[in-house]
Amino acid sequence: MASVRMQGLKKRFGAIEVIPCLDLEILDHEFVVFVGPSGCGKSTLLRIIAGLEPITEGDLYIGNQRVNDLTPAERDIAMVFQDYALYPHMTVYQNMAFGLQMRHTPAAEIDARVQNAARLLDIGPLLKRRPRALSGGQRQRVAMGRAIVRDPKVFLFDEPLSNLDAQLRGQVRSEIKALSQRLKTTMVFVTHDQVEAMTMADRIVVLRGGVIQQVGAPEEIYGRPANRFVAGFIGSPSMNFLPVTLLKGAAHLLDGRKLNIGATLEGQAVLGIRPEHFVPAPDGSGMPVEVTLVEPLGSDTLVHFLVGDIKCIARVAPDTKPLVGERLPLAVASGKAYLFDPDSGAALPAGILP
Amino acid sequence: MSVIAQLVIVAAGILFPIIWMVSSSFKSSADVTAYPPTFLFRPTLENYTRLLQTTPFFSYARNSLIESGSSTLIGLLLGVPAAYAASITRSSWPALVTLSARMAPGTLFLIPWYIVFRDLGMVGTYGALILTQAAITLPIVIWVLLPAFDAIPRSILEAAGVDGCGTLRSLWRVALPLVSSGLVIATILAFVFSWNYFLFALVLSDENTKPLVVAAFNYIGEGSTDWGGLMAAATLIALPPLVLAIAVQRWLVAGLTLGAVKG
Amino acid sequence: MHISASSRQRGALAVLAMPAVLFTAMMVVFPILYTIWLSFRTAPLGHATQFVGFANYAQLADSPQFWNSIKVSLTLYVISLAMQLTGGTYLALLLFQAKRMPAILRSILISPFMVPPVVVGMMFLIILDPSLGAANWVLSLFGIAPSAWLASPEWVIPTVALIDTWQWMPFVALIVLGGLQSLPPSVYEAAKIDGAPPRLVFWRITLPLLLPTLATAAILRTVDLLRFFDIIYVTTQGGPLNASDTLNIYGFHIGFELFQFGYASALAMTLTAMVFGVVLALNRLRRAIDW
Numbered sequence: 026m027a028s029v030r031m032q033g034l035k036k037r038f039g040a041i042e043v044i045p046c047l048d049l050e051i052l053d054h055e056f057v058v059f060v061g062p063s064g065c066g067k068s069t070l071l072r073i074i075a076g077l078e079p080i081t082e083g084d085l086y087i088g089n090q091r092v093n094d095l096t097p098a099e100r101d102i103a104m105v106f107q108d109y110a111l112y113p114h115m116t117v118y119q120n121m122a123f124g125l126q127m128r129h130t131p132a133a134e135i136d137a138r139v140q141n142a143a144r145l146l147d148i149g150p151l152l153k154r155r156p157r158a159l160s161g162g163q164r165q166r167v168a169m170g171r172a173i174v175r176d177p178k179v180f181l182f183d184e185p186l187s188n189l190d191a192q193l194r195g196q197v198r199s200e201i202k203a204l205s206q207r208l209k210t211t212m213v214f215v216t217h218d219q220v221e222a223m224t225m226a227d228r229i230v231v232l233r234g235g236v237i238q239q240v241g242a243p244e245e246i247y248g249r250p251a252n253r254f255v256a257g258f259i260g261s262p263s264m265n266f267l268p269v270t271l272l273k274g275a276a277h278l279l280d281g282r283k284l285n286i287g288a289t290l291e292g293q294a295v296l297g298i299r300p301e302h303f304v305p306a307p308d309g310s311g312m313p314v315e316v317t318l319v320e321p322l323g324s325d326t327l328v329h330f331l332v333g334d335i336k337c338i339a340r341v342a343p344d345t346k347p348l349v350g351e352r353l354p355l356a357v358a359s360g361k362a363y364l365f366d367p368d369s370g371a372a373l374p375a376g377i378l379p
Numbered sequence: 380m381s382v383i384a385q386l387v388i389v390a391a392g393i394l395f396p397i398i399w400m401v402s403s404s405f406k407s408s409a410d411v412t413a414y415p416p417t418f419l420f421r422p423t424l425e426n427y428t429r430l431l432q433t434t435p436f437f438s439y440a441r442n443s444l445i446e447s448g449s450s451t452l453i454g455l456l457l458g459v460p461a462a463y464a465a466s467i468t469r470s471s472w473p474a475l476v477t478l479s480a481r482m483a484p485g486t487l488f489l490i491p492w493y494i495v496f497r498d499l500g501m502v503g504t505y506g507a508l509i510l511t512q513a514a515i516t517l518p519i520v521i522w523v524l525l526p527a528f529d530a531i532p533r534s535i536l537e538a539a540g541v542d543g544c545g546t547l548r549s550l551w552r553v554a555l556p557l558v559s560s561g562l563v564i565a566t567i568l569a570f571v572f573s574w575n576y577f578l579f580a581l582v583l584s585d586e587n588t589k590p591l592v593v594a595a596f597n598y599i600g601e602g603s604t605d606w607g608g609l610m611a612a613a614t615l616i617a618l619p620p621l622v623l624a625i626a627v628q629r630w631l632v633a634g635l636t637l638g639a640v641k642g
Numbered sequence: 643m644h645i646s647a648s649s650r651q652r653g654a655l656a657v658l659a660m661p662a663v664l665f666t667a668m669m670v671v672f673p674i675l676y677t678i679w680l681s682f683r684t685a686p687l688g689h690a691t692q693f694v695g696f697a698n699y700a701q702l703a704d705s706p707q708f709w710n711s712i713k714v715s716l717t718l719y720v721i722s723l724a725m726q727l728t729g730g731t732y733l734a735l736l737l738f739q740a741k742r743m744p745a746i747l748r749s750i751l752i753s754p755f756m757v758p759p760v761v762v763g764m765m766f767l768i769i770l771d772p773s774l775g776a777a778n779w780v781l782s783l784f785g786i787a788p789s790a791w792l793a794s795p796e797w798v799i800p801t802v803a804l805i806d807t808w809q810w811m812p813f814v815a816l817i818v819l820g821g822l823q824s825l826p827p828s829v830y831e832a833a834k835i836d837g838a839p840p841r842l843v844f845w846r847i848t849l850p851l852l853l854p855t856l857a858t859a860a861i862l863r864t865v866d867l868l869r870f871f872d873i874i875y876v877t878t879q880g881g882p883l884n885a886s887d888t889l890n891i892y893g894f895h896i897g898f899e900l901f902q903f904g905y906a907s908a909l910a911m912t913l914t915a916m917v918f919g920v921v922l923a924l925n926r927l928r929r930a931i932d933w
């Protein structure tokens with residue numbers, strides 16, 4: 026149970042700069058998710074916290090202690106690896122007990138903790154098995170069990186769900202979330218899957234190229250993305266981006282059509298609209314688009330169309346059954362248009378009237 | 380002590396006997412018998428010239444080449460199709476027989492071979508030596524190639540079948556190119572092991588068909604203790620296997636080991 | 643008549659395997675059967691063989707020289723295998739830590755086991771020669787008295803074991819190195835986080851995970867070591883005083899110097915059974931520890 030603080034953190038692999046300079050504070054008991062595209066440095070950051078990668082420059086604190094020079098063992102953290110990293114020659118019980126044995130915990134206490142974790146994770150009957158005799162989901166639980174028994178200051182997870190099938194992933198996701206609320210331990214969770222980030226996190230840290238793009242609660246990240254990258258990364262399907270000229274509250278598209286969004290700014294901008302924020306327009310208003318593809322998902326329907334040569338997607342109610350080639354008039358839900366600086370990509374403040 | 384220093388010491392220990400053999404082969408008879416041993420000496424080719432002049436070294440070398448070359452060829456001709464068939468049908472007898480042939484002591488085969496070849500009047504013929512050495516090379520070829528064929532995804536061979544390749548053509552046009560490095564290893568290992576194999580030729584060769592290893596052994600036996608000549612012979616005999624092995628060093632150990640992991 | 647594609651394919655495959663099958667039948671299976679048959683007969687030179695039941699095996703059991711050979715073979719086996727596995731593991735760990743394997747180093751490592759055993763015997767004959775050998779001279783630098791290592795009944799087996807270890811330890815090392823390289827790195831990271839000190843990591847993680855690889859290496863070496871022949875035949879011919887008279891050397895002596903084929907066959911069968919027994923046991927062990 027402790028906070029984790031990074032100050033002016035830099036990481037280079039030889040000449041390659043992976044983390045240019047990073048400041049971040051993770052609060053005690055907080056569930057923080059690092060999310061970002063593959064290769065953005067999430068794992069590196071997590072492994073730096075774990076002590077598996079040396080810090081090139083800057084400071085790392087766990088609690089009030091500067092831990093730059095501490096070994097992973099001394100940092101009192103536990104980690105769940107992407108491939109679980111179970112010891113193949115040890116039973117489930119031995120796997121969970123090993124870390125405690127290394128800390129010279131009395132045998133009776135080891136047993137109590139292992140049994141307790143096994144109960145918590147529902148793996149009691151597996152304790153005598155070796156990892157090879159376990160399914161992927163069971164291995165994943167053992168890996169979590171190994172972390173739980175240690176009762177560490179911080180839990181670190183490196184994409185622990187990516188080797189599970191979709192259904193199991195959803196289930197374990199909610200279990201981890203429930204677990205975190207029970208254990209009340211600081212958790213740092215790395216994923217490239219924005220759904221995992223949204224569903225589990227108290228706070229999300231969006232990374233790109235080793236640089237923090239935005240830190241915030243899931244609603245905040247989704248509702249007030251700091252820039253075009255965050256806006257495009259969070260949400261599925263991605264936000265649509267259209268270059269526009271703003272004039273008198275309306276966004277003028279390149280092909281001359283216009284959308285009324287109630288903008289207060291004027292000039293060049295990039296208009297961002299989430300697919301779910303398109304609404305069918307009453308007759309005569311809105312922007313008619315020509316449907317190029319229809320993907321019914323059951324709960325709703327994705328409508329593809331082109332604006333100029335930019336591919337866009339709208340998410341509409343399933344009873345709107347547009348046909349390919351049909352012209353569908355669309356408008357933007359009130360207050361749901363986003364504007365970004367065309368050069369920097371930064372969200373334009375106060376761009377939209379409430 | 381640093382890792383590198385330890386490695387250098389071990390490598391020196393491994394290299395020393397070979398260097399000693401080679402350097403002794405270039406020592407004059409006074410230098411080679413000197414005690415304490417001489418480390419700096421004036422190299423001479425006299426051992427080599429004497430060896431080549433006083434012994435039919437070249438004809439032994441030719442024998443070795445004929446016997447190892449032919450038995451390697453037979454091993455490949457029989458072993459490649461057999462390994463392929465075994466891999467496709469997932470039948471285990473070739474692996475089993477291969478293992479048995481590798482595990483059984485040479486004397487187990489040698490007694491019947493000797494009796495049969497004697498009755499056929501074949502003792503001392505190339506035929507007998509090539510056939511018996513092929514019993515060494517065939518298992519090696521299967522040993523190396525079986526796992527190599529097994530590693531080819533079945534779907535590739537099925538695709539070849541769909542594309543109209545018959546069994547033979549799938550082997551020739553698709554499977555063999557995919558195991559080409561295995562094939563090279565198999566050939567070299569078969570040749571080297573046949574070249575090095577001592578026991579069968581010890582019993583079944585005569586003066587005219589004697590391979591180098593047996594000739595060299597007899598050379599020791601003559602009690603001449605012509606150390607310089609002996610080391611010259613040893614160096615020359617060891618040279619072909621060393622050159623071949625070093626040429627394929629990267630894949631050599633995998634070739635020697637894979638078959639065992641399957642067994 | 644219609645022939646299905648798959649049965650036609652099976653026919654083609656059978657044809658492909660046929661030459662090897664015939665060759666194996668002729669050169670491997672037939673001799674084994676023949677040897678079994680011979681082991682129950684006497685086969686004096688120039689006379690027809692005669693059935694003698696288990697007499698050859700009984701003779702073996704009564705022969706002190708046979709028991710001596712068993713003892714010699716097993717001693718040589720155990721000493722050599724122990725040296726090669728520990729030495730090979732040590733060398734493999736060095737190579738693993740060094741990270742890079744320059745071609746020159748790999749060439750040095752593979753050289754010993756590519757040299758013909760006869761040549762290995764010859765090189766060690768000169769190195770170990772009591773009057774001019776480099777070995778005694780080097781040992782004298784460390785204050786060790788010179789000795790005729792190959793002519794000493796108590797030293798001959800360790801010496802031969804050392805020669806074989808020189809030849810095959812690098813091979814074992816390369817196999818073990820392959821094993822080390824295939825161990826998942828994340829398991830080591832997990833051990834770090836679990837707080838295991840390096841020494842414990844070796845004993846509790848690395849070594850157990852390497853056991854299957856070591857068993858494989860042991861099987862490969864067992865096969866050669868139990869039927870040890872070439873180097874001994876070249877250097878000592880089983881001497882001095884039968885101190886290096888392995889089963890294979892003894893069997894060769896009985897068969898091809900005394901030409902007692904029946905007795906030699908019984909011996910060959912016994913040796914074969916021994917090799918198979920040990921290999922099967924090791925293989926079972928390997929399966930049991932194949933995590």
Ligand SMILES: Nc1ncnc2c1ncn2[C@@H]1O[C@H](COP(=O)(O)OP(=O)(O)O)[C@@H](O)[C@H]1O
Nearest residue numbers: 038041043061062063064065066067068069070
């Ligand atoms: N040991 C290493 N040596 C060199 N580059 C590395 C190393 N580990 C990671 N990188 C590089 O650092 C970047 C970030 O990697 P990583 O943290 O694994 O990304 P993520 O987990 O977000 O996918 C990548 O470009 C990767 O290639």
Ligand SMILES: [Mg+2]
Nearest residue numbers: 067068069184
């Ligand atoms: Mg990663």
